[in-house]
Amino acid sequence: MSGPFDVVVAGAGPAGIATALALHHVGATVALAGPSPVQTATVRPETRTAALLSSSVDFLKRLGVWESLLPDAAPLRAIRIVDASRSLLRSPDIVFEARELGLDAFGFNIANTALSTVLYDRARAVLPHLASEPIETVELGADHVTLTLEKGRQIACRLVAGADGRRSICRQAAGIETRDTHYEQSAIAASFRHSLPHRGVATELHREGGSVTSVPTPDDNLSSLVWVAGAENAKTLMALDEVVFAAELQDNFDQTLGVISDIGPRASFPISGLTAKQMAANRTALIGEAAHIMPPIGAQGLNLGLRDGAALADCVADALRHGRDPGGQHVLAQYSRARQLDVLSRTVGVDLLGRSLLTKLLPIQLARSAVLTGLNAFAPLRRLVMQAGLAPPSDLPRLMRPVHGAPA
C-alpha cells in the first residue's frame, strides 16, 4: 500500500495532470494514477486541439510548463463568427478582436497531444508517485479512501480528485448522479492546409445541423478543424477519402482561407452533454469531463476543467494551512461553491447556443440574429461579451490570476 497521500488524482488526461501539478505546487502530497497520454492515444487518435484562454495560459505558466509548450502554441488574435445558415434572417458576420480588449491574443490553440505530453513529462519530473495502471476499485472509508489499481497495487489518500473522464468510476463510487443530454451529433477533429494564411483568426461557421470551425495552428497555412454534424452525416464524412473530404470542406467553408488541401487524420467524437449533480461528495472532488461535458462550441470544455483543478488547489491549500483534513466536508463544500456557477453558466450557455443553431423556430432565429446584429453594431456590448467569454463569472482561482513578467 502506498500513501496515505493528501490527494490521489485519478486520470492522466490534460485536466487530471494539470490538477496533480497544481496540488503539488501548493504543497499537497499527490499521486497521479491512470494510463499515460501515450497509452491513451492508442485507443483513438488524439486529433483535437484546445483553444486555451489567457487564464488557462497563466495557470500553465505557474505550473512551469508554458515555455515547453510555446513552440506548439498558436495565438488567437480574432474570432470570426459567420452565419452560414439558410435562414431568412441571416445575421451579419461578427469579428471579435483581442486588441479591442487591449490584448495581443484571447489565448492560444495547442494540440491536445502536445499539451498532455508536456504536462506528463513535468509530472514525471516532480510528482513523487505516478502509477500508469487504471484504477479498478475505489473504497471510501470514514477518514481515507483506498484505490486499487489494475495489477492489485493499492494507494490510500484523504481526497480523490476524480479526473477519470466521462465514465468516471470515482464519480460512481462517490454516488454522484449525472444529468445527461443527447445531441445526435458528432464532431470531427482534424487538421487541414489552406493556401491563404489564417493570420491568427479562428472562424466559426454556423450552419444548419452544426458548426464548422477552423482554429489557427503555429503554421500560418495550417488550421485545426472541428466539424460538428448530425451523427449519420458525420459517419458519411468520416468515410470519404481525403480529396473528397477536402472538397466538401471547401464547399462549406467560405473563401477566406483559399484552397483547402492535405487533410490530416480524422477522428470523430460523439457529442453529448453531461453534468454531475454535485461537484464533490464523499471524499471525492470531480474534475474536467468527469464533472461536465459539453458540445465543442466556444472552446469551453478544457478551460473549465483547468479551472476545476486550479480551484481545487486553492481549497486544499487553505485546508492544509489551517490544519484541516484535505478530504473533509469543509474542503468539499468550498470546492462545490467555487465551481457551481461557472460550470452551470458555461453548460447552459453552450447548450443554448448549440440549440439555437439547430432550431427552425423563427422567434429563436430572430433572437439570435438580433443578438449578433447588436454585437456587430455596438463595440461596448461586444467587449462585454468578450470579457464574459474569457473569464469565469466568479473570482479566478489563485493559480490562474495574471502572471506578470513571465514568458509571454
Ligand SMILES: Cc1cc2nc3c(=O)[nH]c(=O)nc-3n(C[C@H](O)[C@H](O)[C@H](O)COP(=O)(O)OP(=O)(O)OC[C@H]3O[C@@H](n4cnc5c(N)ncnc54)[C@H](O)[C@@H]3O)c2cc1C
Ligand atoms: C472536437 C473537440 C474539440 C474541442 N476543443 C476544445 C477547445 O478548443 N477548448 C477547450 O477548452 N476544450 C475543447 N474541447 C474539450 C476538451 O477536449 C476536453 O474537455 C478535454 O480533452 C477533457 O479532458 P479531461 O482530462 O477532463 O478528460 P479526458 O481527456 O477524457 O481524460 C480522462 C482520463 O481518465 C483516464 N481514465 C479513465 N478511466 C480511468 C480509471 N478507471 N483509472 C484511471 N484513469 C482512468 C483516461 O485514460 C483519460 O486519460 C474539445 C472537445 C472536442 C470533442
